[in-house]
Amino acid sequence: MTTxxxxxxxxxxxxxMITTGGxxxxxxxxxxxxxxxxxxxxxxxxxxxxxxxxxxxDQVSWGFYIxxxxxxxxxxxxxIMLVIPAYIYDWEPIKEITILGEMLAISALVMCLGFVMVxxxxxxxxxxxxxxxxxxxxxxxxxxxxxxxxxxxxxxNYFVVTYLLYxxxxxxxYVKKLVTPLVLLSIPMAVSIHTCTAYLYNGLASRPFWNSAxxxxxxxxxxxxxxxxxxxxxxxxLRKTTKLSIKDEAIFKIAELMAYTMGFNLFLTAAExxxxxxxxxxxxxxxxxxxFGLKGHNTLVPYAWASIICGAIAFxxxxxxxTRTNWVTLNIGCVLIYASVYIEKGMGLIIPxxxxxxLGEIYVYTPSITEISVAAGIFALGFLVFTLMxxxxxxxxxxxxxxxxxxxxxxxxxxxxxx
Amino acid sequence: MMDQDACxxxxxAPCPSGENNGRREFLGAAVAAVATALTGCGKLSKEExxxxxxxxxxxxxxxxxxxRLEKEYKEKFGKEVKVANTPALPGVMFGYALDLSRCIxxxxxxxxxxxxxxxxxxxxxxxxxxxxxxxxxxxxxxxAEHYYNPDEVPREGHFYMPVQCQQCKKPPCVKVCPVGAxxxxxxxxxxxxxxxxxxxxxxxxxxxxxxxxxNWGDPQIPSKDVNPETHYLGNRPRAKGVVEKCxxxxxxxxxxxxxxxxxVCPTGSRKFGNLLDKESEIRYILENKRVFKLKEELNxxxxxxxxxxx
Amino acid sequence: xxxxxxxxxxxxLAACLLALAGSAxxxxxxxxxxxxxxxxxxxxxxxxxxxxxxGIFPCSQCHDPKSMAPNTKRRxxxxxxxxxxxxxxxxxxxxLDCHDAYNRDNLHLANGKLVSFNTSYQLCxxxxxxxxxxxxxxxxxxxxxxxxxxxxxxxxxxxxxPHSPHFKSLKPMPPPARPExxxxxxxxxx
Numbered sequence: 001m002t003t004x005x006x007x008x009x010x011x012x013x014x015x016x017m018i019t020t021g022g023x024x025x026x027x028x029x030x031x032x033x034x035x036x037x038x039x040x041x042x043x044x045x046x047x048x049x050x051x052x053x054x055x056x057x058d059q060v061s062w063g064f065y066i067x068x069x070x071x072x073x074x075x076x077x078x079x080i081m082l083v084i085p086a087y088i089y090d091w092e093p094i095k096e097i098t099i100l101g102e103m104l105a106i107s108a109l110v111m112c113l114g115f116v117m118v119x120x121x122x123x124x125x126x127x128x129x130x131x132x133x134x135x136x137x138x139x140x141x142x143x144x145x146x147x148x149x150x151x152x153x154x155x156x157n158y159f160v161v162t163y164l165l166y167x168x169x170x171x172x173x174y175v176k177k178l179v180t181p182l183v184l185l186s187i188p189m190a191v192s193i194h195t196c197t198a199y200l201y202n203g204l205a206s207r208p209f210w211n212s213a214x215x216x217x218x219x220x221x222x223x224x225x226x227x228x229x230x231x232x233x234x235x236x237x238l239r240k241t242t243k244l245s246i247k248d249e250a251i252f253k254i255a256e257l258m259a260y261t262m263g264f265n266l267f268l269t270a271a272e273x274x275x276x277x278x279x280x281x282x283x284x285x286x287x288x289x290x291x292f293g294l295k296g297h298n299t300l301v302p303y304a305w306a307s308i309i310c311g312a313i314a315f316x317x318x319x320x321x322x323t324r325t326n327w328v329t330l331n332i333g334c335v336l337i338y339a340s341v342y343i344e345k346g347m348g349l350i351i352p353x354x355x356x357x358x359l360g361e362i363y364v365y366t367p368s369i370t371e372i373s374v375a376a377g378i379f380a381l382g383f384l385v386f387t388l389m390x391x392x393x394x395x396x397x398x399x400x401x402x403x404x405x406x407x408x409x410x411x412x413x414x415x416x417x418x419x
Numbered sequence: 420m421m422d423q424d425a426c427x428x429x430x431x432a433p434c435p436s437g438e439n440n441g442r443r444e445f446l447g448a449a450v451a452a453v454a455t456a457l458t459g460c461g462k463l464s465k466e467e468x469x470x471x472x473x474x475x476x477x478x479x480x481x482x483x484x485x486x487r488l489e490k491e492y493k494e495k496f497g498k499e500v501k502v503a504n505t506p507a508l509p510g511v512m513f514g515y516a517l518d519l520s521r522c523i524x525x526x527x528x529x530x531x532x533x534x535x536x537x538x539x540x541x542x543x544x545x546x547x548x549x550x551x552x553x554x555x556x557x558x559x560x561x562x563a564e565h566y567y568n569p570d571e572v573p574r575e576g577h578f579y580m581p582v583q584c585q586q587c588k589k590p591p592c593v594k595v596c597p598v599g600a601x602x603x604x605x606x607x608x609x610x611x612x613x614x615x616x617x618x619x620x621x622x623x624x625x626x627x628x629x630x631x632x633x634n635w636g637d638p639q640i641p642s643k644d645v646n647p648e649t650h651y652l653g654n655r656p657r658a659k660g661v662v663e664k665c666x667x668x669x670x671x672x673x674x675x676x677x678x679x680x681x682x683v684c685p686t687g688s689r690k691f692g693n694l695l696d697k698e699s700e701i702r703y704i705l706e707n708k709r710v711f712k713l714k715e716e717l718n719x720x721x722x723x724x725x726x727x728x729x
Numbered sequence: 730x731x732x733x734x735x736x737x738x739x740x741x742l743a744a745c746l747l748a749l750a751g752s753a754x755x756x757x758x759x760x761x762x763x764x765x766x767x768x769x770x771x772x773x774x775x776x777x778x779x780x781x782x783x784g785i786f787p788c789s790q791c792h793d794p795k796s797m798a799p800n801t802k803r804r805x806x807x808x809x810x811x812x813x814x815x816x817x818x819x820x821x822x823x824x825l826d827c828h829d830a831y832n833r834d835n836l837h838l839a840n841g842k843l844v845s846f847n848t849s850y851q852l853c854x855x856x857x858x859x860x861x862x863x864x865x866x867x868x869x870x871x872x873x874x875x876x877x878x879x880x881x882x883x884x885x886x887x888x889x890x891p892h893s894p895h896f897k898s899l900k901p902m903p904p905p906a907r908p909e910x911x912x913x914x915x916x917x918x919x
């Protein structure tokens with residue numbers, strides 16, 4: 001009964017925590033809510049009129065929504081870039097902040113689910129994909145696998161985060177025997193979510209651009225080198241704005257690991273490009289469209305080269321210790337690699353896979369205003385989830401906000417006691 | 420002390436509600452409610468919402484569904500629309516052959532199909548796509564012209580290849596559908612349950628022939644143009660947000676008739692029949708003509724064959 | 730999840746029987762290109778009447794061997810039938826290679842055997858044997874009907890003008906809408 005009461009207090013206090021803050025906090029949350037409203041409005045138009053309000057058509061049947069989905073699965077998987085050094089190598093500086101990576105994963109997964117919801121033609125039939133209730137075509141369909149592993153990863157991270165915070169809140173040590181195996185489990189699970197997503201594309205013989213053996217390794221490499229970039233920037237912000245102590249070496253270590261994955265990512269990209277361009281079969285048309293333009297259509301070319309160049313510069317900045325440990329160049333590198341992988345996963349993956357289409361037709365797809373608006377709303381939702389989690393979690397991690405101490409600096413609530 | 424949310428009584432176990440569960444639940448419920456309310460512009464009935472995959476329905480349930488659909492179609496189009504549920508004829512495996520030496524690219528098949536199968540006129544959906552190819556290049560899809568519109572066909576130096584669903588024996592679309600809304604029937608026709616499809620369009624990415632088409636908007640058919648003889652898995656009017664494709668005119672072929680595209684073809688380039696019947700014209704073609712399959716290396720094993728009659 | 734086998738056989742059998750029985754009826758319901766078919770002996774193919782021009786048949790109305798002696802000299806016709814332009818094979822081909830000089834209501838084969846206009850495919854098949862062979866099994870040319878029942882053939886001449894047999898070009902029906910052109914109507918979905 002005590003646990004029940006404590007947990008309910010945990011929730012009520014958390015709710016109170018996230019609904020009070022300074023002017024910056026309110027302004028930020030208001031801005032995000034505004035974006036969400038804006039996106040919802042656009043989405044309502046899409047539900048009423050159908051997906052015709054997007055620019056997707058039969059020839060390019062997946063676009064901005066699925067591109068964002070793919071990128072965000074990578075971001076979610078990247079949480080383990082913190083877990084591996086923390087738990088496998090038992091490195092204390094990172095161990096304390098692993099929970100931040102997991103919270104990022106949760107936010108990213110919320111956005112992933114959001115993008116899938118807005119992309120399907122019949123959102124009212126979403127229940128069809130649930131096992132037992134609906135009919136999940138498992139194991140044939142890779143999408144069925146993806147549904148299962150993404151939700152499992154979400155539940156796992158959610159549980160670990162809630163448990164760790166609850167323990168911090170109730171001033172108890174978390175049970176290592178419970179948490180460590182789960183956190184270690186999250187490593188293969190993170191690999192599995194991005195592998196399943198990669199296999200979604202990989203398994204389609206109809207799209208030679210995707211039907212390449214190194215697609216899954218490429219996905220993982222690009223995920224691990226871009227996802228932590230957000231974390232690095234976030235950690236620096238948190239260090240400045242809260243009392244959370246994050247050692248420099250933790251940040252630099254993550255950056256170093258990212259450098260290796262960036263290098264690997266560049267190598268895999270080069271390998272893929274070599275195979276297509278050197279053997280020069282007809283399957284080259286997709287690469288041609290992406291990198292050089294095809295039959296006068298070269299919308300993607302500047303983005304493709306920007307992605308490659310940004311990725312290469314970021315790699316150098318992260319590899320060279322001098323630039324890796326310089327805050328200016330480090331942050332520039334973070335932005336560059338994030339942009340590079342974002343372009344690569346969206347424009348550089350989905351569009352060339354579908355252009356030219358199965359019968360050789362080229363339809364130049366660019367997202368419509370509705371798609372951009374809805375995507376902005378979903379990103380805002382993810383940011384909001386992350387913000388709210390941080391708002392409650394950071395004080396708990398610092399020990400400022402517990403069941404006995406209440407909210408630091410807040411109005412005195414009812415006297416709280418243990419038991 | 421008020422319990423904001425009831426939790427599982429097991430100590431240490433996670434409660435599904437988290438620190439921001441309240442907000443997230445509200446958002447989720449709001450979105451779901453909006454989606455449900457607005458899909459179909461409020462015309463989504465409870466029965467349609469709860470209807471299960473066609474393959475899981477009992478015979479009585481199927482009849483109920485058909486009754487409901489016929490009523491809905493009558494209300495929408497103001498005429499009697501019959502929805503049949505003819506099963507596959509036993510001992511039948513449909514095959515289709517197309518004579519590339521005879522097709523002149525007149526597109527009469529495309530439009531006959533549109534009329535027979537109640538395809539949306541606006542936004543336009545066409546299940547058959549005729550490609551104009553160069554005789555020099557042969558069957559090379561990278562050199563195909565989709566939008567040819569000369570005064571007369573066939574054009575000098577060109578030949579024509581209509582592409583529609585190949586009703587593959589190993590259909591990639593069936594493999595990838597996450598909800599099992601598309602499957603291959605016993606007579607070889609790959610069908611879609613329009614009331615189960617969630618519109619994720621994975622099947623469209625998987626199809627190597629560009630044969631599957633999506634209802635991006637609300638399909639519009641003038642009432643007078645609606646073909647009232649329909650099949651549940653074939654040409655009954657669809658809604659927005661679902662995938663559709665050629666079904667070898669299942670509403671016709673399961674009653675012994677030829678598909679509409681074959682009947683209208685002026686040059687007799689289209690041949691159709693039962694692959695299991697030794698005397699059928701389709702078997703004759705396979706045994707006597709030079710037959711090839713489109714994108715054969717993908718091993719989809721289509722039941723649609725191209726041949727050269729001369 | 731799957732229907733019991735026996736339940737699927739019964740309606741299947743019934744449908745099969747009905748299809749076979751009704752195929753003759755349904756064949757009639759299809760739009761036939763021409764009116765009544767011609768009754769022919771068993772080894773021959775049932776086909777519609779030949780597409781004669783108005784009033785041209787029977788030829789013996791004018792070409793009575795008693796009143797009009799046939800002129801078998803190869804020449805270009807100047808007095809009658811000038812509307813017919815002959816583009817069939819080599820330049821040396823002319824009318825009486827196919828039309829029988831003494832039985833104008835018939836055609837004739839190379840060995841002199843008479844061929845009725847109702848079975849003119851026999852004449853075409855003399856030179857175009859591979860086409861005739863394919864046509865008989867329904868591969869060459871348009872053949873409608875039921876895939877599991879009665880079929881409806883056409884004569885060669887229903888599609889190929891025997892005097893100028895090259896299949897005429899047609900005006901194609903409109904091309905599909907380009908994907909960019911598929912947009913929502915102004916003012917809303919409906």
